[in-house]
Amino acid sequence: MQIHNWLDAVNSFVRGMPKSFWLVTGLYVFVNIVLVLLATPGANLAQGGDSGSYWNPALALLKYGGFVQLENPSEPNLYRTPLYPLMISGLISVFGESPGAVILVQLIILYVTGLIFRDSVRDWLPGWENLGLALIVLNPNLLGTAHLIQSETLYLFFMCIAYWALLKIVGIDFRWSNALIIGSALAAACLVKPTSQFLVPLLPIALPLIAVVAGARAKWGRLFGQGLLALVLALAIMAPWASKLADTGNGYSLSEHSIRYRFLWDQVVMLEANKHGLSYHEAEKRTTAPGSYHASVIESYGSRWKELSKVEQFAIMESHGYQAILSYPIAVITKVMVRSVAQFMISGGAGNLHNLLGIDTARLNRVWFKTSQQDIGGMLTAFFSKAPLTALAISAVSLGFAVIARLIGLVGFVSMVRRGEYALILVLVGLIGYFVAVHLFHGNSRYRIPVEPAMMFFVLYGLREMSFWWCNWRQRKGTALAK
Structure with a gap:
């Protein structure tokens, strides 16, 4: 009886959706089948941006039960935030050490992301929701990424959930559940990629500001409270990972000093390349060569530099990154x-x-x-x-x-x-x-x-x-x- 009811529900859903929805869905399936058939074997792992920095922690997690170096389990590996390696390790434990299962799940995640976006479009532009679905799932930028071992598809999924709830608030839906969704989804996104972490402390300011601009000035106090709740929830979700980083000398943050150092000094490389008309590789060598700002920082510590741990060295160079940028x-x-x-x-x-x-x-x-x-x-x-x-x-x-x-x-x-x-x-x-x-x-x-x-x-x-x-x-x- 339950199976019969379930089949009736599925049949009702299929009949209730317009042809344009199924056209977009069918086209999405077709395009992905073509890409899978034409893809170079092994490319989805070998060519993914920073794929090894996610894949290896996933393997180490399965092998040793923690975020450690794959070749040296006594050394922690907190270079990347945890959710994407956790997803990969879970899929490997079920389907084996092949990226195929990860890619399939990412394609499903991208489609679900499109459905979430479709729902937001239906609220604001009724009748345009299926075109909205197409603009996400058939977007070349998103489609290509979903076929590679990269964290962006999972990151987009959580960010889109936060968008969905945020747009509810913009539409004068001030239920507390929306704030809870924003806080939890934004925190999850930060645990995939820390890029959005600076949005979290803005929540108590952003939500009441949205209410005021939307014409609901009298509700700003309620939205301020919701923003505080979303902030506290997000911090609570991120706290265990931040504590783990603090225990290894990286401060109470979401990423190691090493990755923050590389981010800042990559900016310096780009400035150096454009200032002197150099290639990226030439500028990269120049920024660390004798006489450079980078080298002068190390020289200022003299023999003490070699006595510092790698974490301490990265922390020092990170702190000088902003000064290096502003020196241009x-x-x-x-x-x-x-x-x-x-x-x-x-x-x-x-x-x-x-x-x-x-x-x-x-x-x-x-x-x-x-x-x-x-x-x-x-x-x-x-x-x-x-x-x-x-x-x-x-x-x-x-x-x-x-x-x-x-x-x-x-x-x-x-x-x-x-x-x-x-x-x-x-x-x-x-x-x-x-x-x-x-x-x-x-x-x-x-x-x-x-x-x-x-x-x-x-x-x-x-x-x-x-x-x-x-x-x-x-x-x-x-x-x-x-x-």
Whole structure:
């Protein structure tokens, strides 16, 4: 009887969903089957961004029962936050040491993320929800990433849950459950990638501000309390991992000094490359060469430097990272920041698909790392002049999608302004601006992933506005012909 009821429920759901929903779903399944069949064997692990730094901790977790170095279990490995390695280790324990199961789960996660986004779109733009689903699950940037061992798909999932609840608040739904969802989802996202950690302390400010801008000024006190609750919940969820890092001398944080050091000094490398017209690899060597700022910090400690632990050395160099960045001329910093924003906004993410399909992968990496960072035109010419047709086609589709989406998104932004959707603009622009700023001089399509839903909201508003223009034009044309 229970099976019969379950089948009736499934049948009712299938019949109740519009054809456009099943068209998008079918297309998603088809595209992924094609990508799986065409993928280079082993590429999803070998070509994933930082894949080893997630895969090896997962193996060590299974082998030794803790976050330790795979080759040296006496040494802790807290370089990456825990949730993605935990997911990988759980899947390996069930399906064996193959990335295939992880990729399948990531594709399911991406589809569920699309469904969550679809629900938000249905609240704000009824009738456009299935196109919203398509803009997520068929997005080249998200699709390529889901086929590689990278943490971004899981990160996007938790961020999209937080978006969903945040948009409920923007829509004057002030239930406490929304604040609880935001706090827990944002904390989970931080335990996948710590990038969003600075959003957590903003919750008691952001939620009442949203209420005020949305026209519910009298509710700001309630939203302040909800923001505090979300903050406390998020801190409680993140506390065990932060305590583990503190126990190893890395402070009460979500990441080791080593990864924070590398993040800051990668920014220095990019500034150095653009200031002197060097390639990335040349600048990397220059920033640590004798006479450099980096070398002078080490020299200032004399013989004591070698007596410090690795953790202490990374902590010292991390603390000098900001000073190193600010030592560059404002003109250089501004130029590199503008370029980073442009890359963040319009880069297509085709590199992941190239890597997955084994199309011109090595040369693409050489062009990026060995060409002068000042010579963007030369970099593009060096790649596209010798790229095979398949690489050109993938790049054209990915870049075209990003550029067209940004242009339509501008129309959507204007439409929101005209309609007085100021609270929605505050949330979407605020989130996009946060992720632009936090990545400083290394903006790219990979770092845009957590705000793709926010950007697609602008696209949908733009498409709706353009559909109004079209309908009005058709109506005026029909009236003129009738006369």
